[in-house]
Amino acid sequence: MLLVEWRILLIATLLCLLPLSVQAEGVLRVLAWPGYADPDVVKEFEQRTHSKVEVTYIESDADMWRKVSEGNAANFDVFAVNTAELQRYIQHGLVSAINVAAIPNVQRQLPRFQQRQNIPGLVHEGKTYAIPYTYSEMGLIYDRKQVTTPPDSISAMWNKRYQGKVVAYNGGVHSFSLAAQSLGLPSPFHIGEQQWPQLVNQLIALRRNVSAFYTGPDESVALFRERHAALMFANFGSQQLQLLKAAGVDVGYAIPREGALAWLDCWAMTRSVRDPQLAARWISYLLEDMPGKVLLQRQGLANTTSPSPYFNNKARIVWLEPAESEERRDKLWGRILSGDRAAKVLQP
Numbered sequence: 001m002l003l004v005e006w007r008i009l010l011i012a013t014l015l016c017l018l019p020l021s022v023q024a025e026g027v028l029r030v031l032a033w034p035g036y037a038d039p040d041v042v043k044e045f046e047q048r049t050h051s052k053v054e055v056t057y058i059e060s061d062a063d064m065w066r067k068v069s070e071g072n073a074a075n076f077d078v079f080a081v082n083t084a085e086l087q088r089y090i091q092h093g094l095v096s097a098i099n100v101a102a103i104p105n106v107q108r109q110l111p112r113f114q115q116r117q118n119i120p121g122l123v124h125e126g127k128t129y130a131i132p133y134t135y136s137e138m139g140l141i142y143d144r145k146q147v148t149t150p151p152d153s154i155s156a157m158w159n160k161r162y163q164g165k166v167v168a169y170n171g172g173v174h175s176f177s178l179a180a181q182s183l184g185l186p187s188p189f190h191i192g193e194q195q196w197p198q199l200v201n202q203l204i205a206l207r208r209n210v211s212a213f214y215t216g217p218d219e220s221v222a223l224f225r226e227r228h229a230a231l232m233f234a235n236f237g238s239q240q241l242q243l244l245k246a247a248g249v250d251v252g253y254a255i256p257r258e259g260a261l262a263w264l265d266c267w268a269m270t271r272s273v274r275d276p277q278l279a280a281r282w283i284s285y286l287l288e289d290m291p292g293k294v295l296l297q298r299q300g301l302a303n304t305t306s307p308s309p310y311f312n313n314k315a316r317i318v319w320l321e322p323a324e325s326e327e328r329r330d331k332l333w334g335r336i337l338s339g340d341r342a343a344k345v346l347q348p
Contacts, residue, residue: 002201005097014111016287017035017256025240026051026052026274026275026278027051027052027053027054028051028052028053028054028077028136028275028278028279028282029056029075029076029077029078029274030053030054030055030056030076030077030078030079030282031055031056031058031064031067031068031078031079031080032055032056032057032058032079032080033058033077033265034057035082035294035298035301036080036133036134036295037053038294038298039057040294041286041290041291041294042055042107043219044285045281045282045285046291047344048279048285049278049279050184053282054301056076061082061085063083063087064079064081065085065088068089068270069092069094074270075272076270076272077269077270077272077273077274077275077279078267078268078269078270078279078282078283079267079268079270080133080235080265080266080267080268081130081233081265081266082121082123082263082264082265082266083119083121083122083130083263083264083266083319083320083321084263084319084320084321084322086121086122086129086130086266087121087342088126088322089268090121090124092272093271094100094271095129095130095209095268095269095270095271096269096270096271096273097127097128097129097278098127098128098129098130098268098269098280098283098331099280100128100130100131102133102276102277102280102284103280103283103284103287104284105243105271105286105287105288105305106131106220106284106306107282107286108304109132109234109287109305110222110304110306110307111201112134113304114136116131116132119132119264119319120319121138121319121321122236122266129268130266130267130268131263131266131267131268131283131287132265132304133266133267133283133286133287133297133303133304134241134264134265134299134301134302134303134304134319135262135263135264135265135301135302135304136236136237136238136239136262136263136301137237137255137260137261137262137315137317138174138232138233138235138236138260138261138262138263138304139222139234139235139236139237139253139255139256139260140154140156140157140208140232140233140234140252140254140255140256141231141232141234141240141244141251141252141253141255142230142231142232142251142252142253143228143229143230143240143249143250143251144250144251144252145250146230147162147163147230147231147252148226149233150252150254151254151256152254152256152257153182153254153256153257153258154178154181154182154258155182155207155224156231156256157168157178157182157206157209157210157231157233158182158202158205158206158209158213159195159209160188160209162209162230162231163208163209163233164173164209164211165211165227165228165229165230166209166210166211166229166230166231166232167210167211167212167213167214167220167223167224167227167229167231167232167235168206168210168212168213168231168232169213169214169220169233169235170213170214170215170337171214171215171235171333172326172329172330172331172333172334173323173326173330174202174235174261175206175329175333176188176191176199176201176323176329176332176333177204177261177323178233178261179190179199179202180195180199181256181258181259181261183198183199183202184201184258184323188261188318189321189322189323189324190323190324191323191324195257196346197342198333198345200342200345200346201342203333203336204336204341204342205308206344207336207337207339211223211227212227216236217236217239217240217243218243220234220235220236220240221240221243221244221247221249224249225247234253237262237310238253238300238302238308238310239299239300239301241253241310242300243298243300253310253315255315255316257316258316258318259316259317259318259321260316260318261317261318262313262317262318262319262320263319263320264319264320267282267286271325272298285305287303287305288305288333289305291303292304292305292306296306296309297309300311314330332345332346
């Protein structure tokens with residue numbers, strides 16, 4: 001009996017003396033969109049690092065803001081956020097600068113993603129605050145039977161030839177950006193006071209050309225089929241393209257010459273990150289082949305390390321930036337959808 005107890009004590013002592021590399025390295029608290037941290041992806045990381053990953057999923061940008069701000073930042077280490085939203089996290093001091101040298105797999109990224117200083121919002125005062133992970137451009141989906149020549153301009157949505165056969169996204173912020181692009185204004189994100197009237201008129205014209213407006217990917221597919229649409233603005237990009245093809249619809253995908261608006265989701269570290277080294281390993285790991293393939297195959301989303309199968313990677317994309325006033329855009333858009341005339345839309 002004493003011999004057995006002695007052996008148990010010896011084993012326990014030896015376990016305590018094992019190198020840290022083979023013991024659990026800690027817990028990583030991840031805040032992400034569904035599909036960004038699937039169980040098999042997480043399990044591989046845990047086995048490799050001998051750590052524990054706790055994943056919390058979010059449903060919207062507003063949901064993420066609530067979870068990271070208002071004193072909640074201490075509950076998470078890393079989170080996935082788009083470049084436009086990232087700005088207010090930086091402004092409120094909710095994120096930490098990233099040591100890029102600790103993320104070796106950034107060298108595997110496509111050139112446009114390695115040039116972080118050229119992506120609005122990632123670099124501030126010489127410091128990098130997020131690493132690109134996945135993105136989706138907002139191109140034009142068209143019915144090959146009705147549109148024999150791929151549309152090359154966002155202005156195709158206003159083409160009278162497609163009146164009653166256009167499906168568009170129900171969102172004020174992006175709608176004003178599209179209108180700005182169609183009119184050739186300098187920036188789709190910064191509207192000058194004198195430009196509002198012409199943009200309102202342009203969106204009223206769009207409303208008259210559109211058959212239906214959608215809010216989600218599944219709804220867009222249903223409307224595209226039910227209305228026998230010829231053209232659709234793809235707010236969710238390649239995800240909608242994949243859904244339509246899966247539904248047996250013969251569609252094409254085009255990037256307008258003005259450049260496709262595009263969201264870019266990145267991994268950032270909160271100001272309360274407990275183990276920056278483990279967080280950096282997580283970000284670097286997600287830039288490997290397996291996680292990248294998961295994004296493509298399961299989510300229909302492009303990764304940042306391999307060419308997108310959905311469009312020419314040399315095509316022009318315009319990364320989203322914060323709008324001058326989301327509140328004003330949404331208010332005016334609501335009036336436009338209700339059928340108000342320009343004069344009433346622009347009333348204070």
